[in-house]
Amino acid sequence: MADISAAPVGTGVALPPGGFIPLFTTFVHPSASQRVGAVLASTFLSEGKLVKEFEARLSAELGMLHPAALNSGTSALHLALEVAGVGPGDEVILSPQTFIASAITVVQVGAKPVFADIHYENGNIDPADIAHRITPRTKAIMAVHWGGYPCDMAEIHAIAKEHGLVVIEDAAHAPGATYRGQAIGSISDYTCFSFQAIKHLTTGDGGALCARDPEKAREVFRRRWFGIDRANSPVNEVGEREYDLTDVGFKYHLSDYAAALGLANLDGFAERMAARRALVEQYRTGLQAVPGLTHFVHAADRESAHWLFGFHVENRLEFIRALKSKGVAASVVHDGIDNNTLFGGKRPELTQQRRFDDTQIHIPLHDALTSEQAAYIVDVIRQGW
Numbered sequence: 408m409a410d411i412s413a414a415p416v417g418t419g420v421a422l423p424p425g426g427f428i429p430l431f432t433t434f435v436h437p438s439a440s441q442r443v444g445a446v447l448a449s450t451f452l453s454e455g456k457l458v459k460e461f462e463a464r465l466s467a468e469l470g471m472l473h474p475a476a477l478n479s480g481t482s483a484l485h486l487a488l489e490v491a492g493v494g495p496g497d498e499v500i501l502s503p504q505t506f507i508a509s510a511i512t513v514v515q516v517g518a519k520p521v522f523a524d525i526h527y528e529n530g531n532i533d534p535a536d537i538a539h540r541i542t543p544r545t546k547a548i549m550a551v552h553w554g555g556y557p558c559d560m561a562e563i564h565a566i567a568k569e570h571g572l573v574v575i576e577d578a579a580h581a582p583g584a585t586y587r588g589q590a591i592g593s594i595s596d597y598t599c600f601s602f603q604a605i606k607h608l609t610t611g612d613g614g615a616l617c618a619r620d621p622e623k624a625r626e627v628f629r630r631r632w633f634g635i636d637r638a639n640s641p642v643n644e645v646g647e648r649e650y651d652l653t654d655v656g657f658k659y660h661l662s663d664y665a666a667a668l669g670l671a672n673l674d675g676f677a678e679r680m681a682a683r684r685a686l687v688e689q690y691r692t693g694l695q696a697v698p699g700l701t702h703f704v705h706a707a708d709r710e711s712a713h714w715l716f717g718f719h720v721e722n723r724l725e726f727i728r729a730l731k732s733k734g735v736a737a738s739v740v741h742d743g744i745d746n747n748t749l750f751g752g753k754r755p756e757l758t759q760q761r762r763f764d765d766t767q768i769h770i771p772l773h774d775a776l777t778s779e780q781a782a783y784i785v786d787v788i789r790q791g792w
């Protein structure tokens with residue numbers, strides 16, 4: 408994705424308001440440097456009270472259940488699989504329309520990613536393509552909310568219940584999204600969030616893992632720090648923490664200096680989400696009847712977190728070039744990841760994924776995007792490509 412934020416080459420190009428419009432930006436709240444600076448001055452950098460405060464606010468303000476703050480979204484996926492007991496020989500069903508982190512963590516625990524087809528209309532896993540892929544080795548379904556739009560969770564949970572499977576959500580794009588009135592982060596056995604630099608809410612790098620079951624949540628907190636239950640392992644007189652390691656843990660905790668950035672960025676989160684929604688409305692209305700452009704279809708029973716604004720387009724390469732020449736980024740973001748050799752190579756039978764690969768495109772949507780810029784982008788697209 409290195410070139411998508413690069414300025415257009417050549418001279419004489421009329422730049423849009425504010426200059427070249429990238430696909431993503433990184434949001435850093437104005438109060439962040441003061442808050443992070445205070446942590447640096449305190450010299451207490453590692454996991455402490457700010458991590459706890461960050462987790463409390465994720466819970467109170469975004470509806471996450473038992474969130475454990477971690478050092479990345481990938482760590483969250485890996486730890487979810489570990490705590491769910493997914494291991495060598497097991498299979499996990501997921502959609503290929505995602506970033507490689509979703510499937511690479513499955514391989515990391517020794518299990519096999521099994522790809523199901525997607526809805527061409529929105530890029531999410533198609534529940535109708537899951538059941539016939541279930542084998543005695545299937546352990547979990549991983550639902551990736553592509554671009555922030557929640558998957559068909561009722562259908563996925565019904566299948567999981569029938570076959571005794573664990574449901575893990577990759578909600579890297581979906582903090583603040585809701586499904587039938589319930590917050591993403593409160594619905595499934597495990598939900599994984601990312602606080603990487605270009606995601607909605609950043610801690611630089613970071614993530615969160617929400618386990619619904621309190622017992623599993625306790626295991627998440629223990630195994631994010633080597634497998635040591637910090638709260639219940641007092642340091643004795645000779646200076647040694649008293650614990651007995653019983654299973655493998657990881658060094659996946661978030662640190663206080665990163666939590667300080669996260670806390671600053673949580674301020675105004677709801678307002679920024681509302682601004683995103685307004686931009687999406689502006690795009691939808693402005694691009695309603697553009698020949699060669701087909702909008703994604705979203706159901707009324709769920710609210711997307713709108714990390715991306717995507718649609719299908721004819722003559723995609725010409726579309727990308729036309730936008731780039733006018734100072735606007737456009738990108739597929741990701742093609743179906745099943746095409747990687749590690750995951751077994753491209754599956755022609757995933758016909759909707761292959762169609763999606765050919766026509767999907769995403770245009771700028773981020774916290775720095777102004778409605779003036781969005782109007783410019785609408786104009787550029789309406790002029791044709």
Ligand SMILES: *Cc1c(COP(=O)(O)O)cnc(C)c1O
Nearest residue numbers: 479480481506508579601602603
């Ligand atoms: C960003 C992302 C991840 C990984 O998150 P990191 O915090 O970068 O480790 C996982 N899944 C999806 C779909 C992502 O977009």
